[in-house]
Amino acid sequence: MAFPLSCFSMDLLWRIFSRNRARVNILQVTYMAGRTMSLTLSCPERFSCRAGQYVLLQCLDVSLLEWHPFTVVKIPESSQSDFFIWIRVKGDWTEALERLLLDRGPAGLNVFIDGPFSSPMEGVADCPVAMCVAAGVGITPFVALLRNMLTNPKTHFPGRIHLLWIVRHEEEITWLADLATKTMLRLRDSNRPDRLHIELYVTNTKDNSNARQNEENIHIVTFNEKQGVTHMKREFTEDEKATLLTPNKKRNGYVAKGVNNEGSNVGEYSIAKEYPLLGCRVRRGRPHWDRVFGYWVHLYPQAHLHLYCCGPKKLVKLLRNKCKYISGTTKTKFTFVHEGFS
Numbered sequence: 103m104a105f106p107l108s109c110f111s112m113d114l115l116w117r118i119f120s121r122n123r124a125r126v127n128i129l130q131v132t133y134m135a136g137r138t139m140s141l142t143l144s145c146p147e148r149f150s151c152r153a154g155q156y157v158l159l160q161c162l163d164v165s166l167l168e169w170h171p172f173t174v175v176k177i178p179e180s181s182q183s184d185f186f187i188w189i190r191v192k193g194d195w196t197e198a199l200e201r202l203l204l205d206r207g208p209a210g211l212n213v214f215i216d217g218p219f220s221s222p223m224e225g226v227a228d229c230p231v232a233m234c235v236a237a238g239v240g241i242t243p244f245v246a247l248l249r250n251m252l253t254n255p256k257t258h259f260p261g262r263i264h265l266l267w268i269v270r271h272e273e274e275i276t277w278l279a280d281l282a283t284k285t286m287l288r289l290r291d292s293n294r295p296d297r298l299h300i301e302l303y304v305t306n307t308k309d310n311s312n313a314r315q316n317e318e319n320i321h322i323v324t325f326n327e328k329q330g331v332t333h334m335k336r337e338f339t340e341d342e343k344a345t346l347l348t349p350n351k352k353r354n355g356y357v358a359k360g361v362n363n364e365g366s367n368v369g370e371y372s373i374a375k376e377y378p379l380l381g382c383r384v385r386r387g388r389p390h391w392d393r394v395f396g397y398w399v400h401l402y403p404q405a406h407l408h409l410y411c412c413g414p415k416k417l418v419k420l421l422r423n424k425c426k427y428i429s430g431t432t433k434t435k436f437t438f439v440h441e442g443f444s
């Protein structure tokens with residue numbers, strides 16, 4: 103007991119004294135779709151950061167002890183003195199921060215940052231080919247990479263990025279729509295359109311997926327005086343079976359009318375109207391992973407690929423297992439890399 107406790111205390115002391123803690127100002131707050139905020143923060147002195155790195159953020163007005171990690175989505179260039187982080191409002195700390203920002207305004211808060219810190223996601227920048235899978239706000243480590251591609255369309259590394267992004271609501275794609283469209287056009291104008299492959303998946307609301315799950319497992323319990331309680335499983339009609347087996351087509355028909363957390367009707371917004379270049383890359387439902395991996399194996403039959411993943415734990419576990427399985431059964435080898443802040 104004494105040994106682990108002293109290790110913990112030494113680690114804590116080391117962290118306190120080696121910290122690069124600095125006070126920063128919140129220069130701007132932008133509210134994005136899906137209850138997510140983009141904070142523009144002033145850079146502390148000698149702050150330099152690479153794509154994929156993250157900082158720890160403390161707001162003394164919310165908590166004196168808590169530090170939370172956020173990936174730097176826009177890294178400061180030599181002439182700039184600010185950087186961006188994106189915060190999805192989910193949980194006590196982020197909700198309290200959102201409330202204080204609305205009540206007091208950004209200037210009224212005492213904010214500190216520590217870092218930047220290295221992250222396994224930095225490896226994407228050195229890959230000849232990188233598979234990047236992001237879910238929701240897990241897109242953050244890849245945003246700075248896109249910016250790098252936009253400013254340096256002809257660099258050799260990263261050579262090519264396959265970016266697959268899963269969001270619940272189509273509006274969330276707007277976080278990245280401008281940047282992604284500009285990057286694709288810039289790469290095209292530089293004769294390197296092959297460097298960026300984007301696939302977008304919109305899964306719609308939880309309410310609907312629950313409803314869908316319930317419909318997939320209908321159990322009927324009846325009470326009969328002679329036999330007591332009987333339990334029956336309802337059989338699907340042929341039409342229902344077809345619907346469940348074609349997730350990207352017919353299922354859409356009955357997932358369209360949910361309500362998102364901002365109260366607007368899901369399915370009304372269409373990214374294709376504003377950003378046609380992205381609109382044609384949108385699919386409905388969760389990715390069909392066998393198809394996705396099958397395509398990658400087909401493209402790179404004997405390669406050693408890196409799959410970078412940022413998203414919920416269940417997705418991370420699923421993809422780690424898929425990488426192991428595919429590496430064991432085909433000539434394409436996958437190394438799985440992930441980063442998760444919970």
Ligand SMILES: NC(=O)C1=CN([C@@H]2O[C@H](COP(=O)(O)OP(=O)(O)OC[C@H]3O[C@@H](n4cnc5c(N)ncnc54)[C@H](OP(=O)(O)O)[C@@H]3O)[C@@H](O)[C@H]2O)C=CC1
Binds near residue numbers: 243
């Ligand atoms: N730098 C980093 O590494 C960062 C990582 N994160 C991590 O990213 C995660 C994302 O959070 P948040 O934005 O709230 O995500 P959401 O809960 O909004 O989920 C995003 C999307 O992922 C889909 N999804 C979830 N599980 C699976 C699965 N097993 N297979 C396929 N799709 C799946 C969801 O689909 P459905 O609607 O069907 O559930 C949804 O469309 C957090 O867990 C956080 O830890 C966040 C920020 C930065």
